Amino acid sequence: MISPIKIWRNQKKYAQQIGKMGTIISWSLINVPPEGFIDQSPYPIALIKLGDGTNTLAQIVDWETKHLRKNQPVIAVIRRTQEVTSDEVVAYGIKFKPCL
Amino acid sequence: MNISITGCGQTKFGELWDSSPRSLARQAVFTAIADSGINKKSIQAIFVSNMLSGILGMQSHLGALFAEELGIQVPAFTIEGACASGGLAVHSAINSLLSQKYNTVLVLGVEKMTDHSSEFISSALMGAGSNEERLAGATFPALYALLARAHMEKYGTTESQLASVSVKNHFHASLNPLAQFSHPLTLDQVIRSSSVASPLKLLECSPISDGAAAIILQSSSSPKKDSVEIIASEVATDTLGLANRNSLTELQSTKKAAKNAFTSCGITPSDIDIAEVHDCFSIAEILAIEDIGFDKKGEVAKKMEQGKYRIDSDGLVINSSGGLKGCGHPIGATGVKQIIEIYNQLLGQCKDRQVKNAQLGLTHNVGGTGATAVIHILKKHD
Numbered sequence: 356m357i358s359p360i361k362i363w364r365n366q367k368k369y370a371q372q373i374g375k376m377g378t379i380i381s382w383s384l385i386n387v388p389p390e391g392f393i394d395q396s397p398y399p400i401a402l403i404k405l406g407d408g409t410n411t412l413a414q415i416v417d418w419e420t421k422h423l424r425k426n427q428p429v430i431a432v433i434r435r436t437q438e439v440t441s442d443e444v445v446a447y448g449i450k451f452k453p454c455l
Numbered sequence: 456m457n458i459s460i461t462g463c464g465q466t467k468f469g470e471l472w473d474s475s476p477r478s479l480a481r482q483a484v485f486t487a488i489a490d491s492g493i494n495k496k497s498i499q500a501i502f503v504s505n506m507l508s509g510i511l512g513m514q515s516h517l518g519a520l521f522a523e524e525l526g527i528q529v530p531a532f533t534i535e536g537a538c539a540s541g542g543l544a545v546h547s548a549i550n551s552l553l554s555q556k557y558n559t560v561l562v563l564g565v566e567k568m569t570d571h572s573s574e575f576i577s578s579a580l581m582g583a584g585s586n587e588e589r590l591a592g593a594t595f596p597a598l599y600a601l602l603a604r605a606h607m608e609k610y611g612t613t614e615s616q617l618a619s620v621s622v623k624n625h626f627h628a629s630l631n632p633l634a635q636f637s638h639p640l641t642l643d644q645v646i647r648s649s650s651v652a653s654p655l656k657l658l659e660c661s662p663i664s665d666g667a668a669a670i671i672l673q674s675s676s677s678p679k680k681d682s683v684e685i686i687a688s689e690v691a692t693d694t695l696g697l698a699n700r701n702s703l704t705e706l707q708s709t710k711k712a713a714k715n716a717f718t719s720c721g722i723t724p725s726d727i728d729i730a731e732v733h734d735c736f737s738i739a740e741i742l743a744i745e746d747i748g749f750d751k752k753g754e755v756a757k758k759m760e761q762g763k764y765r766i767d768s769d770g771l772v773i774n775s776s777g778g779l780k781g782c783g784h785p786i787g788a789t790g791v792k793q794i795i796e797i798y799n800q801l802l803g804q805c806k807d808r809q810v811k812n813a814q815l816g817l818t819h820n821v822g823g824t825g826a827t828a829v830i831h832i833l834k835k836h837d
Contacts, residue, residue: 380605380703381601381602381604381605381703382601382604383596383597383598383600383601383604383652383653383654383655384650384652384653385592385593385594385596385597385651385652386649386650386651386652386653387573387577387594387596387651387652388574388577388592388594389574389577389578389581389592389594390572390574390575390577390578391578391592392592393574395592398592400591400592400593400597400601401601402601402697402698402703409698409699410698410699411587411698412585412587412588412591412593412696412697412698413587413591414591414592425608436590436592437590437592448590449590450591
């Protein structure tokens with residue numbers, strides 16, 4: 356379980372990341388997920404170079420096979436991060452979707 | 456440094472469903488004590504290496520736990536550095552000897568993983584990564600897959616070349632009675648195995664394992680004939696996550712720890728006869744051989760496919776134990792097992808997988824995706 360306090364603390368950081376653009380440096384399609392991500396599998400993760408020159412590592416959503424390539428442009432969006440049980444707070448975080 | 460390894464003990468690695476962490480520890484430690492010929496009362500401190508007991512078994516405080524279990528009530532410490540925990544525990548034990556606080560210490564690496572589902576283990580192992588990586592749903596196979604794809608792109612490394620790492624290591628493991636896997640693999644079997652995190656396949660990933668390994672270390676101003684001395688022990692760190700690295704085709708921590716280790720004992724990579732390197736995934740062994748400085752960047756994968764680094768090849772031998780892939784990877788035990796393999800090789804005790812005339816050996820243990828790297832260099836005294 357992710358602490359609701361931690362989820363609340365992280366929201367401030369996510370608010371500044373929404374809409375940031377970047378390009379994929381390297382990617383992998385995960386077929387064997389960790390606990391909490393089983394309902395999303397298979398899903399890609401990617402190392403992304405952002406416009407400000409920093410890098411971030413994130414999950415790619417709304418993807419097609421043609422998007423899984425180096426230099427693919429992507430944009431930061433807010434999405435539910437992982438599975439929760441009925442009495443947990445739903446955690447949202449930053450993921451990236453292809454934008455071209 | 457005047458540090459001698461005077462005894463070693465290792466359990467079989469694998470799915471050991473009828474063994475508890477306590478029974479694994481007893482078996483490894485009492486074998487090491489018998490091998491060294493010392494009385495257990497002469498052990499002055501215990502360094503326990505483990506990563507996952509607190510998460511998987513809700514059991515922390517392993518120093519005191521194993522001191523009680525072994526009937527050796529001395530100062531005891533738990534050392535955690537993800538998959539480099541074993542190497543870090545050996546390093547810490549050496550420092551305690553160099554400080555002259557103790558002159559005889561025990562290092563015990565132990566991990567019990569197969570009681571749990573692979574999803575839970577994947578999630579628990581991500582404790583070694585960054586928060587950003589956990590939130591992305593990343594796994595360690597996926598993080599190393601990012602490195603593999605970058606290496607393939609930059610150096611033209613092929614899937615077949617990567618797969619040949621597993622073929623070599625399973626061949627070595629088939630000659631090691633304590634290894635998790637006793638069957639050799641063909642290149643075709645590795646390439647056709649299911650995808651875990653593209654481009655890495657199931658048979659390019661080290662397994663989930665149980666096991667324990669223990670060594671006795673002693674200060675020795677005058678090493679005995681036919682003994683093994685540790686002549687270098689170095690640790691380096693890098694960023695916890697992959698995002699802020701300057702390069703995806705090298706591990707800076709490995710380069711730094713290796714450089715410092717070679718400098719401290721005055722030898723070069725070409726002097727090493729045999730090495731146990733951290734092959735948690737096929738790409739990790741390629742990176743290790745390059746970053747330690749054994750061969751040029753971009754040339755290792757091709758040589759691997761041509762049959763270099765095997766016990767039956769000329770020159771440097773890599774992972775004669777079977778490595779993490781073939782011998783198994785009980786996290787906390789791995790770094791200690793690497794030392795044991797080199798010790799046994801230098802003393803000529805490896806039977807079917809014995810490397811001839813080995814005098815100098817190296818171990819390379821990595822935590823996370825290179826956030827921690829530990830290098831030890833071992834020398835035989837004739």
